[in-house]
Amino acid sequence: MGRSQLVVFVVLFLLPLFNGGLAMAAGTPDGSEEWGYVEVRPKAHMFWWYYKSPYRTHDPNHPWPIILWLQGGPGASGVGTGNFEEVGPLDSFLKPRNSTWLRKADLLFVDNPVGTGYSFVEDKELLVKTDEEAATDLTTLLIEIFNRNETLQKSPLYIVAESYGGKYAVTLGLSALKAIEAKKLNLILGGIALGDSWISPEDFVVSWAPLLKDVSRIDNSGLMESNSLVEKIKQQIGDGKWKDATQTWSDLEEVISASSNSVDFYNFLLDTGMDPVSMASTTLVRGAARKSYSRYLDSLKTSPGSDGDLDTLMNGAIKKKLGIIPKNVEWGGQSNLVFEYLAGDFMRPRINEVDELLNKGVNVTVYNGQLDLICATKGTEAWVEKLKWEGLKTFLSIDRTPLYCGDDKVTKGFTKSYRNLHFYWILEAGHFVPVDQPCLALAMVGGITRSPVSTK
Ligand SMILES: *[C@@H]1O[C@H](CO)[C@@H](O)[C@H](O)[C@H]1NC(C)=O
Numbered sequence: 001m002g003r004s005q006l007v008v009f010v011v012l013f014l015l016p017l018f019n020g021g022l023a024m025a026a027g028t029p030d031g032s033e034e035w036g037y038v039e040v041r042p043k044a045h046m047f048w049w050y051y052k053s054p055y056r057t058h059d060p061n062h063p064w065p066i067i068l069w070l071q072g073g074p075g076a077s078g079v080g081t082g083n084f085e086e087v088g089p090l091d092s093f094l095k096p097r098n099s100t101w102l103r104k105a106d107l108l109f110v111d112n113p114v115g116t117g118y119s120f121v122e123d124k125e126l127l128v129k130t131d132e133e134a135a136t137d138l139t140t141l142l143i144e145i146f147n148r149n150e151t152l153q154k155s156p157l158y159i160v161a162e163s164y165g166g167k168y169a170v171t172l173g174l175s176a177l178k179a180i181e182a183k184k185l186n187l188i189l190g191g192i193a194l195g196d197s198w199i200s201p202e203d204f205v206v207s208w209a210p211l212l213k214d215v216s217r218i219d220n221s222g223l224m225e226s227n228s229l230v231e232k233i234k235q236q237i238g239d240g241k242w243k244d245a246t247q248t249w250s251d252l253e254e255v256i257s258a259s260s261n262s263v264d265f266y267n268f269l270l271d272t273g274m275d276p277v278s279m280a281s282t283t284l285v286r287g288a289a290r291k292s293y294s295r296y297l298d299s300l301k302t303s304p305g306s307d308g309d310l311d312t313l314m315n316g317a318i319k320k321k322l323g324i325i326p327k328n329v330e331w332g333g334q335s336n337l338v339f340e341y342l343a344g345d346f347m348r349p350r351i352n353e354v355d356e357l358l359n360k361g362v363n364v365t366v367y368n369g370q371l372d373l374i375c376a377t378k379g380t381e382a383w384v385e386k387l388k389w390e391g392l393k394t395f396l397s398i399d400r401t402p403l404y405c406g407d408d409k410v411t412k413g414f415t416k417s418y419r420n421l422h423f424y425w426i427l428e429a430g431h432f433v434p435v436d437q438p439c440l441a442l443a444m445v446g447g448i449t450r451s452p453v454s455t456k
């Protein structure tokens with residue numbers, strides 16, 4: 001779809017008031033896309049964008065799935081980054097993406113928590129301070145979107161998260177189940193997938209320096225300097241000094257950057273700013289690495305007509321297409337604040353929530369890119385081993401199955417499952433798995449969602 005086509009054919013319609021919440025929505029006349037705001041709390045507005053898959057099938061025995069994509073940050077936009085840079089139908093040059101997850105499922109993107117992307121609050125004190133508050137807002141959004149539509153209610157919802165999004169995914173999973181049990185939410189929860197997810201900050205920071213030392217990216221003095229900060233973080237976490245732990249985490253990133261000559265936290269084989277996803281928003285990387293990244297972004301902004309720059313796209317052509325974004329709302333304008341308000345929850349682990357989901361019989365899939373540093377596989381395996389779930393011992397003992405994709409005879413990954421826990425190791429991928437291994441990521445998501453077209 002070209003840019004000129006993009007701005008035409010948009011219908012606006014106001015939905016009636018549902019459950020007291022104010023919903024405003026618009027969409028394309030053919031019904032293939034719908035988007036809108038839900039006022040999840042007074043003066044707190046969450047933006048969502050739903051894409052109906054052109055491959056949708058209607059077999060009641062094999063229901064068509066919907067994926068809710070949860071971006072990380074905190075403060076990164078799912079509507080922008082996840083949609084245009086990872087799994088949506090168009091890339092950031094507005095060219096069709098062959099590996100779009102629409103091939104397997106409908107897609108629902110949200111700018112979560114409020115303050116992220118196009119979502120906004122009228123008073124900054126309304127920004128969320130905990131993952132649970134974010135989950136409550138997301139549950140309100142799901143109630144608005146699902147309770148009014150019987151077609152959607154027949155489609156199981158799979159919550160697929162990346163990075164910090166994993167912490168929202170597990171808290172949302174529990175919050176949604178509670179609302180379903182209380183008959184407040186009409187929805188089938190299909191499962192939860194945690195892609196390179198920040199579930200246990202302590203296990204990740206512990207993994208960084210030894211991993212980088214093993215692959216020659218830092219030396220012994222870098223390792224020792226890092227270790228002393230890691231000890232400090234462990235102490236702060238143990239004492240419940242969550243904000244201090246967030247500050248030390250930021251200091252540790254600076255030490256790692258300095259002693260590695262700026263390793264890319266999203267792919268340890270690269271230098272910072274070289275990974276393929278343009279980070280036009282706050283991400284898990286701050287400090288020195290982030291400063292150099294914003295310089296890189298600024299250099300993009302000064303080149304006129306720089307196509308593909310997410311910031312330009314979201315505040316330009318896309319804002320125009322959507323038609324309902326208030327004039328004074330800048331895409332990503334409150335993102336830094338979103339991070340700051342969550343600083344007290346940022347380092348808090350969510351392993352217990354994963355245990356609760358497993359005990360409730362929810363399918364939980366963990367997938368991790370081999371080359372990720374920020375949420376390194378080493379750290380992910382470490383938190384998985386801390387689960388109290390009774391199936392863990394067997395899960396750990398069974399063999400993995402190698403994965404291939406397309407006609408390629410090269411090993412692309414491994415997987416194993418036991419009962420409702422599933423793990424995918426994705427080779428030659430960093431933090432952004434769908435970008436680095438589009439073929440395997442698509443096949444995997446087809447499998448996770450039991451998509452009717454998963455075998456094709
Ligand atoms: C597009 O994806 C399909 C199936 O996912 C694949 O068979 C085809 O080779 C891909 N085409 C390109 C140009 O990558």
Ligand SMILES: *[C@@H]1O[C@H](CO)[C@@H](O)[C@H](O)[C@H]1NC(C)=O
Pocket residue numbers: 031052148149150151152
């Ligand atoms: C419900 O969702 C389906 C699937 O996307 C869509 O075709 C239909 O128009 C929606 N109905 C309403 C009332 O919004």
Ligand SMILES: *[C@@H]1O[C@H](CO)[C@@H](O)[C@H](O)[C@H]1NC(C)=O
Pocket residue numbers: 190361362363420450
């Ligand atoms: C979990 O996934 C497995 C394998 O795809 C499936 O057979 C099972 O029905 C799923 N369980 C639930 C509760 O959705």
